[in-house]
Amino acid sequence: MDNVNLKRLAEELNLSPSTVSRALRDSHEISRETKDRVKALAEKLNFQPNPHASSLRQSKSKTIAVIIPEIQNNFFSQVMNGIEEVAHQKGYHVLIYLTHEDYAREKDILNVLHNGRVDGLMISVSNTTCDFDHLREYKDAGIPLVFFDRVCDDIDAPRITTDDVEASFKATELLLRTGCKKIVFLSMAGNLSISSRRKSGYIKALAKHGMADTGQTIECGPNDEINRQRIRELLQGGQQPDGIFAAVEKFAVNTYEVCRDLNIQIPEQLKVISFSNLTAAALFNPSLSTIVQPAYEIGREAASVLFKIVGKKTLMPNEKKVVIPSYIVERKSTSR
Amino acid sequence: MDNVNLKRLAEELNLSPSTVSRALRDSHEISRETKDRVKALAEKLNFQPNPHASSLRQSKSKTIAVIIPEIQNNFFSQVMNGIEEVAHQKGYHVLIYLTHEDYAREKDILNVLHNGRVDGLMISVSNTTCDFDHLREYKDAGIPLVFFDRVCDDIDAPRITTDDVEASFKATELLLRTGCKKIVFLSMAGNLSISSRRKSGYIKALAKHGMADTGQTIECGPNDEINRQRIRELLQGGQQPDGIFAAVEKFAVNTYEVCRDLNIQIPEQLKVISFSNLTAAALFNPSLSTIVQPAYEIGREAASVLFKIVGKKTLMPNEKKVVIPSYIVERKSTSR
Numbered sequence: 001m002d003n004v005n006l007k008r009l010a011e012e013l014n015l016s017p018s019t020v021s022r023a024l025r026d027s028h029e030i031s032r033e034t035k036d037r038v039k040a041l042a043e044k045l046n047f048q049p050n051p052h053a054s055s056l057r058q059s060k061s062k063t064i065a066v067i068i069p070e071i072q073n074n075f076f077s078q079v080m081n082g083i084e085e086v087a088h089q090k091g092y093h094v095l096i097y098l099t100h101e102d103y104a105r106e107k108d109i110l111n112v113l114h115n116g117r118v119d120g121l122m123i124s125v126s127n128t129t130c131d132f133d134h135l136r137e138y139k140d141a142g143i144p145l146v147f148f149d150r151v152c153d154d155i156d157a158p159r160i161t162t163d164d165v166e167a168s169f170k171a172t173e174l175l176l177r178t179g180c181k182k183i184v185f186l187s188m189a190g191n192l193s194i195s196s197r198r199k200s201g202y203i204k205a206l207a208k209h210g211m212a213d214t215g216q217t218i219e220c221g222p223n224d225e226i227n228r229q230r231i232r233e234l235l236q237g238g239q240q241p242d243g244i245f246a247a248v249e250k251f252a253v254n255t256y257e258v259c260r261d262l263n264i265q266i267p268e269q270l271k272v273i274s275f276s277n278l279t280a281a282a283l284f285n286p287s288l289s290t291i292v293q294p295a296y297e298i299g300r301e302a303a304s305v306l307f308k309i310v311g312k313k314t315l316m317p318n319e320k321k322v323v324i325p326s327y328i329v330e331r332k333s334t335s336r
Numbered sequence: 337m338d339n340v341n342l343k344r345l346a347e348e349l350n351l352s353p354s355t356v357s358r359a360l361r362d363s364h365e366i367s368r369e370t371k372d373r374v375k376a377l378a379e380k381l382n383f384q385p386n387p388h389a390s391s392l393r394q395s396k397s398k399t400i401a402v403i404i405p406e407i408q409n410n411f412f413s414q415v416m417n418g419i420e421e422v423a424h425q426k427g428y429h430v431l432i433y434l435t436h437e438d439y440a441r442e443k444d445i446l447n448v449l450h451n452g453r454v455d456g457l458m459i460s461v462s463n464t465t466c467d468f469d470h471l472r473e474y475k476d477a478g479i480p481l482v483f484f485d486r487v488c489d490d491i492d493a494p495r496i497t498t499d500d501v502e503a504s505f506k507a508t509e510l511l512l513r514t515g516c517k518k519i520v521f522l523s524m525a526g527n528l529s530i531s532s533r534r535k536s537g538y539i540k541a542l543a544k545h546g547m548a549d550t551g552q553t554i555e556c557g558p559n560d561e562i563n564r565q566r567i568r569e570l571l572q573g574g575q576q577p578d579g580i581f582a583a584v585e586k587f588a589v590n591t592y593e594v595c596r597d598l599n600i601q602i603p604e605q606l607k608v609i610s611f612s613n614l615t616a617a618a619l620f621n622p623s624l625s626t627i628v629q630p631a632y633e634i635g636r637e638a639a640s641v642l643f644k645i646v647g648k649k650t651l652m653p654n655e656k657k658v659v660i661p662s663y664i665v666e667r668k669s670t671s672r
Contacts, residue, residue, distance in 0.1 A: 063431075071413045071420070080407050084434050088441075093453070095399075096432045098420050105424075117429070256619050278616060283592050285621030 007111065007137065009041055018141040060119050064306060065095040067109055067123040069150075074249065074277040075295045076124070079148065082299025083122065090307055092119075099126040101190070101222055107134045120144035120306045125152060127190030144309035148302040149293075150194050158315060160302045160322045162293045164194055167326040168201025171245060171273050171291050174328060176205065178271055178336050180243030182214050184234060186227075186251040189219040198247050198275070216241070220251045227254040235262060235270070246274035249281075252288060272333040275326075286332035294324045343447065343473060345377055354477040396455050400642060401431040403445055403459040405486075410585065410613040411631045412460070415484065418635025419458065426643055428455075435462040437526070437558060443470045456480035456642045461488060463526030480645035484638040485629075486530050494651060496638045496658045498629045500530055503662040504537025507581060507609050507627050510664060512541065514607055514672050516579030518550050520570060522563075522587040525555040534583050534611070552577070556587045563590040571598060571606070582610035585617075588624060608669040611662075622668035630660045 010017040015034070023030045023038035041047075066083055068076045080096065087094045095118065099106040106126045111134075113121065121138060124147070132152045138145050139155055151159040175183050185202045188195045199217060206215050218234055220227040231254055234241065246252040252274030256266070264270055266286055273289045274281075281288040301322050308315060346353040351370070359366045359374035366374075377383075402419055404412045416432065423430045431454065435442040442462045447470070449457065457474060460483070468488045474481050475491055487495040511519050521538045524531045535553060542551050554570055556563040567590055570577065582588035588610030592602070600606055602622055609625045610617075617624040637658050644651060 071407070071416050072410070073413075074408070077407045077409075077413045080432070081434065084407070084432065088434075091448070093431050093448075094433075095429050096416070096420065097430075098417065098424075112427070112429075253616055253619060280589055280614060280616060280620070283589060283620045284616070285619060285623070287621070 005047075005111065006141070009038065009045070009047060012045075013037060013041060016140055017137055021141060060310075061117060062091065063093040063095060063118050064120045064122065064303070064310075065097060065113055065118045067097045067099060067106065067121070069099050069101045069124060069126050071096070071098055074279075075149070075293055078277055078295030079124075079299035079302070082296040082301075083303045084299075086300050086303035086307065092307075101126045101128055103128040103130060110134045110138065113138075118143075120146070120310045122146045122148060122302050122306055124148050124150040125192070126150075127188055127192045127195070130191050144306055146302050146306045146309070148298050150192050153193050158305045158309070158320045158322070160298050160305065160324070161194075162298065162326045163323050164197040164326075165201040165204070167275075167291050167293075167328070168198045168245075169205045170201075170328055172202045172205035173209075174289070174330065174334060175243040175245060175271055175273060176209055176211070178243075178267075178334055180241075180271055181211075182216075182239065182241045183243035183245055184241040185215070185217045186220050186231070186244060186246045186255070187217050188247050189221045195247065202245060220247075220254070222250075224250070224254060227251060228258050231255055231258045232262065235259070235264060241270065243271045244273075246272065246276075249274055249276035249278055249290075252276060256284065256288075266333050267335050273328075281329075282331060284333070289331045289334040290329050291326050292329055293326045297324050341383075341447065342477070345374065345381070345383060348381075349373060349377060352476055353473050357477060396646075397453060398427065399429040399431060399454050400456045400458065400639070400646075401433060401449055401454045403433045403435060403442065403457070405435050405437045405460060405462050407432070407434055410615075411485070411629055414613055414631030415460075415635035415638070418632040418637075419639045420635075422636050422639035422643065428643075437462045437464055439464040439466060446470045446474065449474075454479075456482070456646045458482045458484060458638050458642055460484050460486040461528070462486075463524055463528045463531070466527050480642055482638050482642045482645070484634050486528050489529050494641045494645070494656045494658070496634050496641065496660070497530075498634065498662045499659050500533040500662075501537040501540070503611075503627045503629075503664070504534045504581070505541045506537075506664055508538045508541035509545075510625070510666065510670060511579040511581060511607055511609060512545055512547070514579075514603075514670055516577075516607055517547075518552075518575065518577045519579035519581055520577040521551070521553045522556050522567070522580060522582045522591070523553050524583050525557045531583065538581055556583075556590070558586075560586070560590055563587060564594050567591055567594045568598065571595070571600060577606065579607045580609075582608065582612075585610055585612035585614055585626075588612060592620065592624075602669050603671050609664075617665075618667060620669070622671075625667045625670040626665050627662050628665055629662045633660050 006017045006020050010020045020038050023035045070076055084094055097109045103126055106129055132154055136155055139157055145157045147157055147159040187199055206212050218230050244255050255272055259266055266272055276290040277295050281290050305319055342353045342356050346356045356374050359371045406412055420430055433445045439462055442465055468490055472491055475493055481493045483493055483495040523535055542548050554566050580591050588608055591608055595602055602608055612626040613631050617626050641655055
């Protein structure tokens with residue numbers, strides 16, 4: 001990958017990438033002294049501007065980038081579908097990058113996106129991302145940036161999400177209405193604000209019904225085997241739950257697998273609901289109740305907002321923070 | 337999108353795009369007379385070479401393109417995962433394009449990929465693609481091209497596929513072994529060679545067991561409602577099948593839906609098997625027997641072969657036509 005880039009120059013000079021970029025372009029906003037410093041170092045390090053960089057200011061790269069944790073995931077593949085549709089209509093090209101929930105890889109990816117390769121960037125951050133400087137630099141350098149689903153609360157950029165707290169609240173209330181006395185929340189491990197939002201909806205619903213002390217959260221992750229082990233311990237342990245609320249589809253699938261192994265009947269012995277965009281959830285044994293996120297719409301909206309920024313149009317306040325509601329589909333896994 | 341491109345110039349001049357490209361680059365292989373003709377028209381039509389074009393010859397675009405029919409499809413999302421992994425290792429960027437099984441859109445996409453935007457191209461062709469000239473032009477212009485899964489037999493380019501005929505043959509024999517006397521094949525409509533390969537495996541197996549006259553094919557497509565209607569008519573008709581072999585996962589899901597509506601018991605009254613890469617097929621009611629394609633491996637291999645061509649390495653004969661076997665996972669939907 002590119003070794004010497006704007007970011008590296010900026011670091012060595014203790015300047016922002018956007019200052020370095022403007023200095024190299026001879027911007028009138030930058031002092032002669034700074035320009036000389038920047039150019040001297042650029043020459044010394046043999047800095048090669050990205051061959052596409054000039055197209056950003058001239059004819060645009062006509063390319064946007066999408067950074068997502070996984071593509072083997074119904075939610076993200078539906079989001080991609082929405083993004084690609086809008087990009088195609090606009091005559092834009094779409095670069096796709098997968099972080100596999102790896103913060104280091106996310107940083108790597110952003111590192112090679114400097115220098116004008118793209119006109120704008122959409123990201124759903126990895127669940128191991130603990131620091132947002134790599135994203136803040138983009139924002140500071142004036143590159144259009146939009147968050148979707150998994151956002152960073154500290155950076156002032158448009159965000160397209162669903163109503164995670166409300167949806168979790170409703171799903172928890174549904175389980176309570178069907179008679180559950182002990183609901184366990186299977187949470188995503190990591191630092192995502194979306195995890196805490198989903199969990200907070202669950203906790204709020206328990207509190208409203210005076211059952212806050214029954215709450216229990218189990219952290220699950222990308223590894224199926226570890227998830228199944230944790231769920232098995234939970235279901236064989238002393239305080240067996242009668243309801244499972246899975247923060248992501250994968251954990252519901254893991255729950256079904258363990259129940260099959262342990263011969264636990266869903267919904268008679270255990271009710272299950274999950275955030276999921278798997279259309280085939282209706283065919284599960286038993287059919288799985290789901291909280292469906294408007295994935296395609298989130299993708300379309302994220303791309304539409306990004307193209308507005310790229311086109312230098314002013315965003316309305318309601319376009320900076322778009323919330324598209326999720327909806328619950330009740331099926332057999334939560335029937336009484 | 338770009339209006340005047342190499343292809344348009346080539347058409348007007350009755351030359352190949354590669355000749356036009358070389359003429360514009362002052363190649364010694366092109367006569368002075370041709371160069372003058374090309375340059376005169378380029379000037380007249382105000383032809384703007386793609387700003388990234390020169391990077392192809394100079395420092396490379398470091399970008400490859402992947403064109404697939406859909407992304408909301410477990411097979412293609414797993415393929416993308418494999419491609420992205422190899423590209424990331426090589427320090428390459430990946431452009432993604434979706435055709436939605438639309439030949440016109442596929443042509444549109446290829447049209448804007450001219451002029452050196454990418455160093456190479458991977459494609460799984462749309463099922464409505466009836467003419468391959470848009471792909472042949474790439475090949476003729478010397479742009480590295482690799483087919484995967486859905487290939488074009490007429491173009492001499494590397495292809496990565498699975499053993500569709502053999503896998504279909506084995507799946508059909510499995511249904512016969514479980515006692516099926518009347519197996520219907522749910523085929524993809526369209527012009528894909530992969531459709532005819534899957535169908536031929538089914539027909540061969542029936543023929544081997546002296547049951548060629550029991551064969552029946554129903555064409556299904558992207559529309560769930562139409563598929564369900566056709567399957568409903570089949571299952572309510574005079575000659576009810578006792579086995580369904582679905583060429584793609586979507587048709588198996590449609591079959592399950594219709595069986596639930598009509599109260600037809602799987603596997604007692606109807607056995608079902610399908611090509612599918614849905615890991616959750618094990619959780620279906622009943623669990624679905626599947627022919628699993630090595631999707632991730634196909635993606636990795638396609639990208640690896642493409643990078644060899646981009647790097648001007650010579651391909652071994654066995655790299656030009658790679659076949660990675662599929663495997664059958666027997667579950668309840670085909671139990672006796």
